[in-house]
Amino acid sequence: MMRAWMLPTLFVLCGSAAAAGRFVSGSPGEAVALLLAFVLLAGVNSPLVFPRSVGAGEAQRRSAEDGRPVVYWRPGCTYCMRLRFRLGRSARELHWVNIWRDPAGAAAVRAANGGDETVPTVVVAGRPHTNPDPAWVRAQLSPPA
Known part of the structure; x- marks a missing residue:
């Protein structure tokens, strides 16, 4: 079961790191958009769909x-x-x-x-x-x- 969630988890973690970098650099709008894109990718690649x-x-x-x-x-x-x-x-x-x-x-x-x-x-x-x-x-x- 864990293997099925590896890719979605990786998407969320990478998206969080990238969004945090954008947020720290002073672009909160870009950070939110980037995080939403990665969460969407995680959802599409999860077993939930x-x-x-x-x-x-x-x-x-x-x-x-x-x-x-x-x-x-x-x-x-x-x-x-x-x-x-x-x-x-x-x-x-x-x-x-x-x-x-x-x-x-x-x-x-x-x-x-x-x-x-x-x-x-x-x-x-x-x-x-x-x-x-x-x-x-x-x-x-x-x-x-």
């Missing part, structure tokens, strides 16, 4: 029951954030697996991507798709006509 993660085994079990895709992701991944934001509210319908928290999830991603931990990897009906278009993922949530 993603739906609650489950383990790979649980996600696969749920996917087998309801047919919804499984998304393997990790905090700080810009492509994962792009997928999450472009899916909007429908992101909650997917089963999300944080590969930094779940070794089985990381192993599943490596198996699907030739040994690389390339995310997001979306598994639909047992077939992995690496960094798919968000519109395609949303279409996978719709029942077949």
